[in-house]
Amino acid sequence: MWQRSKPYLLIAPATGAMLLLFVGGLWEGVLQSLGYRPLVGQSRLTLQFYETLLSSADFWRSLGLTLRVSILSTLAGGVLGLMISVCLVMLAGAGPFKHSRFWRHVFQLPLLIPHFVAAYLAVVMMIQTGWIPRLMFALGFLDQPADFPVLVQDRFGWGIVLTYAWKEAPFIAWMLYPVLYRTQEKWWEVARVFGSGRWAYFREILLPLLLPAWMTASFIVFAFTFSAFEVPYLLGVTYPQMLPVWSFEMYTGGDLTKRPAALAVNVLLAGMAVFFGWLAHRTGRRFGLLEGGRWE
Amino acid sequence: MLQLTDIEKQYRSGDPSPDFTLSVPELTVGRGEFFALLGPSGCGKTTLLKVVAGLIPAEGGRVWFDGREWTDLPPEKRGFGMVFQEPLLFPHMTVKENVAFGLKMRGWGKKKRELRAGEWLDSVGLDGLESRLPSELSGGQQQRVSLARAMAIQPRVLLMDEPFSALDPQLREKMRVLLKQLHQEHQMTILFVTHDREEAFYLADRIGILTEGRLLQADRPRNLYEKPSHPEVARFLGLRNVIAGRMEQSRFHSAEIQLPMEGARPGKGWLVLYPECFRLNPSKSDSSTIPFRVTIREVIFRTGYYSIQAEVGNLALNIRERPTLKPPRPGEQRTAFYPVSKLHWIPEEKGGE
Numbered sequence: 001m002w003q004r005s006k007p008y009l010l011i012a013p014a015t016g017a018m019l020l021l022f023v024g025g026l027w028e029g030v031l032q033s034l035g036y037r038p039l040v041g042q043s044r045l046t047l048q049f050y051e052t053l054l055s056s057a058d059f060w061r062s063l064g065l066t067l068r069v070s071i072l073s074t075l076a077g078g079v080l081g082l083m084i085s086v087c088l089v090m091l092a093g094a095g096p097f098k099h100s101r102f103w104r105h106v107f108q109l110p111l112l113i114p115h116f117v118a119a120y121l122a123v124v125m126m127i128q129t130g131w132i133p134r135l136m137f138a139l140g141f142l143d144q145p146a147d148f149p150v151l152v153q154d155r156f157g158w159g160i161v162l163t164y165a166w167k168e169a170p171f172i173a174w175m176l177y178p179v180l181y182r183t184q185e186k187w188w189e190v191a192r193v194f195g196s197g198r199w200a201y202f203r204e205i206l207l208p209l210l211l212p213a214w215m216t217a218s219f220i221v222f223a224f225t226f227s228a229f230e231v232p233y234l235l236g237v238t239y240p241q242m243l244p245v246w247s248f249e250m251y252t253g254g255d256l257t258k259r260p261a262a263l264a265v266n267v268l269l270a271g272m273a274v275f276f277g278w279l280a281h282r283t284g285r286r287f288g289l290l291e292g293g294r295w296e
Numbered sequence: 297m298l299q300l301t302d303i304e305k306q307y308r309s310g311d312p313s314p315d316f317t318l319s320v321p322e323l324t325v326g327r328g329e330f331f332a333l334l335g336p337s338g339c340g341k342t343t344l345l346k347v348v349a350g351l352i353p354a355e356g357g358r359v360w361f362d363g364r365e366w367t368d369l370p371p372e373k374r375g376f377g378m379v380f381q382e383p384l385l386f387p388h389m390t391v392k393e394n395v396a397f398g399l400k401m402r403g404w405g406k407k408k409r410e411l412r413a414g415e416w417l418d419s420v421g422l423d424g425l426e427s428r429l430p431s432e433l434s435g436g437q438q439q440r441v442s443l444a445r446a447m448a449i450q451p452r453v454l455l456m457d458e459p460f461s462a463l464d465p466q467l468r469e470k471m472r473v474l475l476k477q478l479h480q481e482h483q484m485t486i487l488f489v490t491h492d493r494e495e496a497f498y499l500a501d502r503i504g505i506l507t508e509g510r511l512l513q514a515d516r517p518r519n520l521y522e523k524p525s526h527p528e529v530a531r532f533l534g535l536r537n538v539i540a541g542r543m544e545q546s547r548f549h550s551a552e553i554q555l556p557m558e559g560a561r562p563g564k565g566w567l568v569l570y571p572e573c574f575r576l577n578p579s580k581s582d583s584s585t586i587p588f589r590v591t592i593r594e595v596i597f598r599t600g601y602y603s604i605q606a607e608v609g610n611l612a613l614n615i616r617e618r619p620t621l622k623p624p625r626p627g628e629q630r631t632a633f634y635p636v637s638k639l640h641w642i643p644e645e646k647g648g649e
Contacts, residue, residue, distance in 0.1 A: 186384050189351050192371040193378040194449065195401030204397070208388050 033264035061240040073164035081172025119234035175217035304356035318509040328483040332500035377451030383438035385430040392426040398449035416444040537569035552611035560641040568640040571616040585633040
């Protein structure tokens with residue numbers, strides 16, 4: 001009896017703390033977004049804040065920007081990550097081990113840097129008086145540093161996309177690396193003998209094996225960029241703001257009446273993240289994109 | 297018809313002199329022929345097979361197929377099939393998809409290739425397992441899928457690199473039978489690499505013996521055994537009575553024995569005595585047999601015969617006797633009779649040592 005219940009008892013404290021903080025926080029957020037605030041005498045549940053949000057043009061503009069930035073960041077990070085993981089496997093196979101280790105550290109570097117530091121670096125590097133414009137000016141690529149395109153605090157969100165791509169690509173690469181590492185060099189020989197060129201090998205063998213891990217990693221990046229706050233807060237414009245920034249500013253703006261709306265934005269963000277996760281999984285299954293995951 | 301001429305491939309580990317050189321002046325595999333390359337591990341068999349497949353470039357020589365030179369043709373354009381030592385099935389594809397892979401690369405439509413894959417799965421005895429994944433199959437079943445994948449494309453030449461060496465003996469035997477049957481049915485040209493003598497003799501129409509990168513002899517199995525042209529060929533085929541000596545005036549001379557041998561080319565060389573041709577208790581002994589006075593050193597019962605180690609002076613002889621005989625005891629002195637007609641002489645200029 002003790003042996004059977006021991007594992008559950010051992011994880012009970014951690015599970016309890018997680019349930020209390022995570023589920024409790026979520027529950028509290030949902031209740032407040034429904035207008036339940038007994039401290040200020042409001043205990044009646046209402047969908048008023050959701051209705052106001054969904055009928056506001058600002059919300060839809062922010063949602064459009066949030067989706068655009070998240071999708072572009074995920075795509076850029078995904079493609080870069082795939083390229084990095086292929087490079088890492090090629091380096092591990094071809095060169096001496098120390099070189100491979102050096103490049104692994106280079107590609108790991110962005111993982112060690114916190115998001116707000118990455119955003120600050122992006123400002124320092126890419127603002128029109130930053131390092132990159134000044135270096136390009138010094139090398140003669142620009143007539144003056146101000147000719148450098150506006151990539152920081154631009155309306156489209158390029159600065160945010162580029163920062164996320166740089167920051168998340170190694171994460172995707174390290175999710176793909178073990179899968180690629182397991183693919184055998186001999187499969188390439190087999191495929192060639194049976195008539196496959198490089199592209200067909202990538203399409204028929206490598207890609208199906210990578211897709212499940214790639215989709216999972218990309219979805220994690222999407223869910224994160226969709227709801228993260230630091231990078232768009234530092235690199236975004238004041239209008240339109242990405243939804244997490246908008247929510248943060250409403251919550252901390254000092255006007256307590258806006259707090260339920262701020263939490264309603266968060267609940268909608270969480271709900272949409274779950275919906276996109278379900279959609280990605282369903283699409284993956286529908287088109288057989290997850291078949292590579294059957295690999296044991 | 298597959299032809300190799302003057303194939304050279306060297307492997308170096310730093311210094312300029314090569315560690316290993318593969319050198320095959322000429323090798324021809326006829327259409328529909330089952331040719332086995334037999335040799336010990338590390339002799340260059342797999343390298344030669346990969347040169348034929350186009351997976352490894354040779355440093356010299358040419359590869360021809362049906363009169364056209366294919367030396368620089370990439371492997372994907374040769375139309376060969378290959379079965380490797382490991383099954384190397386693609387793990388995310390079902391059994392049927394694996395078998396149909398080569399057909400897909402050739403642009404076959406889905407229905408047509410699935411039909412063909414199904415037929416080949418039937419042929420290798422795996423019908424009903426089409427939708428399984430490789431991880432759900434046993435090692436033997438995986439190698440059958442690998443065989444079906446190679447055969448399904450009806451390759452110009454089927455290359456097989458020790459395909460059964462990772463299987464247990466019983467399964468290996470079954471796979472040999474299956475392969476022989478498939479070859480007889482479909483008359484494919486097969487170049488088969490193995491280090492297993494029994495396997496090569498069971499399967500092949502002709503066998504080439506490769507040691508240390510050199511192709512020593514290629515012939516039909518019986519000729520190879522009865523008329524080895526190189527002492528290494530004889531030794532590799534399990535013949536231990538290979539005696540270095542000199543032929544003078546129709547007599548063989550070595551430090552331990554002298555015996556008459558008509559018609560042999562004079563000069564240095566090796567005499568081969570077949571262990572199964574010795575008789576310890578012959579029904580008759582006459583001028584057609586040569587007596588050897590031997591001391592028995594060891595008697596071991598093997599599958600179906602006695603393997604006897606004996607000595608003539610300092611010369612060790614290996615004798616194989618039928619189990620009907622009451623076995624001799626170690627230390628005993630006996631006379632072993634050997635038929636003159638079964639003496640085989642390898643002159644040095646032919647053997648090349």
